[in-house]
Amino acid sequence: MSFLAVIGxxxxxxxxxxxxxxxxxxxxxxxxxxxPFYGREFGIALLNIGWLSLPVVGLTAIFxxxxxxxxxxxxxxxxxxxxxxxxxxAIGMVRELGPVLVGLMIAARVTSSIAAEIATMKVxxxxxxxxxxxxxPMKYLTVPRVLAALITVPILVGVGDIIGIFGGxxxxxxxxxxxxxxxxKNTVEFLEPxxxxxxxxxxxxxxxxxxxxxxxxxMNSGRGAQGVGSATKSSVEAAAVLILAANFILTGIFFSI
Amino acid sequence: xIALNDIHKSFGTNQVLRGVTLDVPKGTxxxxxxxxxxxxxxxxxxxxxLVTPDKGEILVDGKPPALRNRDAFLARFGMxxxxxxxxxxLRVWENVAFRLLRGSLKxxxxxxxxxxxxxxxxxxxxxxxxxRFPGELSGGMQKRVGLARAIAAEPEIIFFDEPTTGxxxxxxxxxxxxxREIVVExxxxxxxxxxxxxxxxxxxxTVAMLHDGVIQWTGPVADMxxxxxxxxxQFISGSADGPIESVR
Numbered sequence: 001m002s003f004l005a006v007i008g009x010x011x012x013x014x015x016x017x018x019x020x021x022x023x024x025x026x027x028x029x030x031x032x033x034x035x036p037f038y039g040r041e042f043g044i045a046l047l048n049i050g051w052l053s054l055p056v057v058g059l060t061a062i063f064x065x066x067x068x069x070x071x072x073x074x075x076x077x078x079x080x081x082x083x084x085x086x087x088x089x090a091i092g093m094v095r096e097l098g099p100v101l102v103g104l105m106i107a108a109r110v111t112s113s114i115a116a117e118i119a120t121m122k123v124x125x126x127x128x129x130x131x132x133x134x135x136x137p138m139k140y141l142t143v144p145r146v147l148a149a150l151i152t153v154p155i156l157v158g159v160g161d162i163i164g165i166f167g168g169x170x171x172x173x174x175x176x177x178x179x180x181x182x183x184x185k186n187t188v189e190f191l192e193p194x195x196x197x198x199x200x201x202x203x204x205x206x207x208x209x210x211x212x213x214x215x216x217x218x219m220n221s222g223r224g225a226q227g228v229g230s231a232t233k234s235s236v237e238a239a240a241v242l243i244l245a246a247n248f249i250l251t252g253i254f255f256s257i
Numbered sequence: 258x259i260a261l262n263d264i265h266k267s268f269g270t271n272q273v274l275r276g277v278t279l280d281v282p283k284g285t286x287x288x289x290x291x292x293x294x295x296x297x298x299x300x301x302x303x304x305x306x307l308v309t310p311d312k313g314e315i316l317v318d319g320k321p322p323a324l325r326n327r328d329a330f331l332a333r334f335g336m337x338x339x340x341x342x343x344x345x346x347l348r349v350w351e352n353v354a355f356r357l358l359r360g361s362l363k364x365x366x367x368x369x370x371x372x373x374x375x376x377x378x379x380x381x382x383x384x385x386x387x388x389r390f391p392g393e394l395s396g397g398m399q400k401r402v403g404l405a406r407a408i409a410a411e412p413e414i415i416f417f418d419e420p421t422t423g424x425x426x427x428x429x430x431x432x433x434x435x436x437r438e439i440v441v442e443x444x445x446x447x448x449x450x451x452x453x454x455x456x457x458x459x460x461x462x463t464v465a466m467l468h469d470g471v472i473q474w475t476g477p478v479a480d481m482x483x484x485x486x487x488x489x490x491q492f493i494s495g496s497a498d499g500p501i502e503s504v505r
Contacts, residue, residue, distance in 0.1 A: 124340055125342040126342050126344055126345075129342035131331070132335075133355050133356050133406075134331040134332055134361070
């Protein structure tokens with residue numbers, strides 16, 4: 001096979017994969033607005049994706065906020081700009097690090113879990129069993145998880161933003177000598193509504209991507225333990241890359257104009 | 258009641274079914290036998306719409322399934338899967354009553370639980386099993402729960418996929434007897450696929466031997482032992498010598 005044929009085959013394969021994911025996403029959105037709805041499964045997904053992700057999101061955010069404060073203070077000292085720590089921590093956490101880190105933690109925790117669970121259901125014929133029990137697998141498995149992620153991840157991002165800013169505040173006021181009231185005042189005054197809106201919008205998109213990739217790779221898993229492992233790995237890789245790509249695009253949409 | 262006419266199905270280059278034709282009259286029990294990988298499961302899954310045939314026609318009560326309301330069509334079926342296919346995250350009674358807790362057959366939770374416990378009793382399981390999770394049960398108990406789930410909504414047609422695989426001979430006998438009793442009691446039409454000749458003798462009215470993607474022999478179970486079809490004879494005797502290659 002010639003070099004060009006190899007490239008052509010790879011491009012066609014990638015386009016076909018994008019098409020399959022797009023169709024899967026379209027079907028998911030279409031099923032979201034058509035009954036039946038499975039409230040119990042949605043409730044469980046809310047708990048698993050939202051509530052149980054809080055500890056890892058909180059820990060990630062607080063350490064990142066603290067480290068950010070230290071970095072900005074040290075970097076700012078090179079040109080006598082140490083005082084900008086509250087503003088840069090706030091903007092860095094809310095616009096960028098909060099959504100991206102929460103998105104990536106959700107990809108690690110939730111996408112992998114969804115993919116492994118659904119892939120195992122597939123190889124043990126539980127998906128086929130759902131069909132024979134007159135239950136659409138996409139409505140029962142995909143829609144509750146994607147909807148729950150769409151709702152809870154923006155909230156997690158909001159919580160992560162606040163905890164991250166608090167991490168910066170704790171480090172700045174505890175070790176860098178910043179005045180607590182001035183730090184809070186500077187943070188609040190510097191942030192604009194668009195910063196917060198972009199953060200939450202990114203959270204919604206990242207949540208959708210994370211849950212969708214878990215469901216897609218789980219539903220399309222190969223056979224056996226290797227199939228489950230491969231689906232899990234691929235789902236996290238795809239979710240992480242798509243989250244970072246979506247972050248770049250959304251940042252452009254919100255802030256480049 | 259169920260008719261398969263010239264069904265073909267390939268997966269990539271592997272042609273699994275090459276023209277399967279079968280007829281299962283209402284209220285009878287057909288058992289499909291054949292070696293591993295001969296397309297027995299694909300045949301059953303084609304009827305349920307889990308696999309789409311490349312060619313051929315499937316009729317249920319004289320009509321193609323595609324022309325029917327999918328929910329109503331599937332509500333007529335029950336299926337016992339090879340590994341049970343129980344939902345790990347649900348309790349045993351919720352598995353059994355799955356169909357009764359949602360969709361067109363939805364009932365109040367208490368009524369659904371009562372029916373589930375009754376079906377569990379029917380397959381020889383005590384009510385205290387109802388609140389356990391599938392992972393806490395033995396293989397034989399999981400098969401029984403799968404059987405209870407298959408009959409919970411009192412379907413007209415029941416499919417059994419390798420109902421005794423992985424069970425000891427005594428438990429296999431218990432499951433075989435249960436299947437026969439339930440099918441007769443409910444007047445259901447049954448299709449079973451198995452390698453287990455004791456299951457064939459216990460469950461079947463009619464036997465069909467599937468090999469190389471086609472039905473090699475079909476006839477009443479009483480004629481099976483006297484049939485002179487070389488494929489069937491080799492399968493029944495379990496001999497390595499014959500037209501069926503031992504390494505496939």
